Amino acid sequence: MRKLLLAWNLFIYGLLFSCTPKDASEIFDRVEKYMETCPDSALLLLNQISQPEKLQGKECADYALLLTQARDKNYLDSLQSDSLIKLAVDYYQDSDDKVRGGKALFYYGKVTALQGDYEKAMQAYLDAQERLEGAKEYKLQAWIQEYVGRINDDQERYDMALDNYQKSIFYNKKADNTLGIIYAYRNIAWIYAVRQNMDSVNRYVEAGFSLLNGDSTSSVFPSLMHIKGVAESSNGNYLNAVSYFLVAIRCEKVVDSIPYYYMSLGDAYMKLSLFDKAEECFKYILSSNDIFVLSGAYNYFYLLEKKKVEYGKSLYYKEMSDSLLQIAQNEAIRNKVLKVQKKNEIEKQQKEKDILQQDNLIQLLGGIVLLFFLFLLGLFFCKKMVKRNERDYRESLQEFAKRSREIISANEQLISQYICQVEELKQKEVSVVEASKEQIVKLEQEIRILMEKNRGNLENSYADGLNVLRQLKEGVLIVENMTAIERREFLGYVDFLFDNFVTRLCTEYRLKESNLLLAAFIKLGFSSEELVILFDSxxxxVRKRKQRLKNKLGLDNKVNLDVFLAYYPRKMSC
Known part of the structure; x- marks a missing residue:
């Protein structure tokens, strides 16, 4: 049997160290497989992760949960840290994974209970139960009820504890977990033992034994034997009680439980007047590091010496017991004070954090308001700049047209004067004509020169506009690609052709450049198909553009836009 066990262990360890996956998630999958059957192997696998502090997100939470679980199953309670399991609790708090979230809360409750913070532990257990509601994790729900019952038991809320243990039995039956049911029976038996209801004690103990089927290697077997011994001792059957206590001590594997068994055994020996054996039991307890256990041991020494009528020793042991009990109580008080101080410090840090967050929020809101104000200010100046540019453009267009008209008007006046002079000279007598022929020739030359200047001026003024119109007609240029200069030259040319057509539209109807361009194209006789090409649409x-222009001009639906623009501007009759 030992060779078979050794071979199995070598196989497990070889498997662990031969297969070392680099991916943490692969290790976690294997850890979960080994957790129930080989918790020591699960712990070894977790220790293979060389740099756990670099894990992030879900991997970090899974590592914290599995390491806490592995330490718990390997009875390494001294290594447990609430900050470690809190990583898993915080991650799964908003997660949809109810099972891992509930399990993280359960182990957080166990760790805080080990630290003596039963209030926080109770809250964690209740949150875990709520999180698992509707899930079919019956075994985990049974554990939660059991540990809630333990807290109620320690606080002497026995009725509530009994209810929790009954619920634990209910969930363990659903999970088909016989061992969990036996533990619940044992816990219920302890409560009835405290209440001195030995019939109920025996009933639940026997129910536990019947489920064990004689398996003395089970972890719950020693504690059942101990309770059975306590029941026998209460009924005065001390010899039977001694036999039960001895079996419990022999089968118990948890070292911390053995001193309590020796206390019960020593008490039974003392009641049988076997003082030497009782003293040996109490001496064994003195090796414990638990102050409460030591206080109990010295109290039994006090009772033992009192039965021996050794009052001096009895008084000494009583003082020792009271002194240790006082130390334990002071330690408990000190722990409570430290707990309160720690809680106040945490609350203080939380308040400071809240104040800092509030200040940051105020600064953020102030920044948003300032940015919004700057945005509105920029928008205001942009609109103002656009209006100013439009006004400057209209003024420059009007100034350009006015200057051209003034030049042409001046030249036309000179031409009229010269024509009048020519006519006057022609009407003179022939002799005068002959005399004035040379002067007439000069005047005609001057007329031709001025007309050439006018034509050149017109060509120079509107050559670029004419060129733009030619490109638009040929489809070489579209409106979207026209520059600001090309648009101005084109509109100036149309203004010249049609008696200030553009300037009057701009002044009378305050049209924008896009509408002025459309009106100019219609005035020039561009068809709808040509407008489609010009506007690349x-x-x-194009129809919608015409309708908008029609609305801008305030025309009735019955009025044809093309006809209106063809006759605009109308000449006023004298």
């Missing part, structure tokens, strides 16, 4: 879009 669909026919429907």
């Amino acid at each position: 669909e026919l429907e879009a």
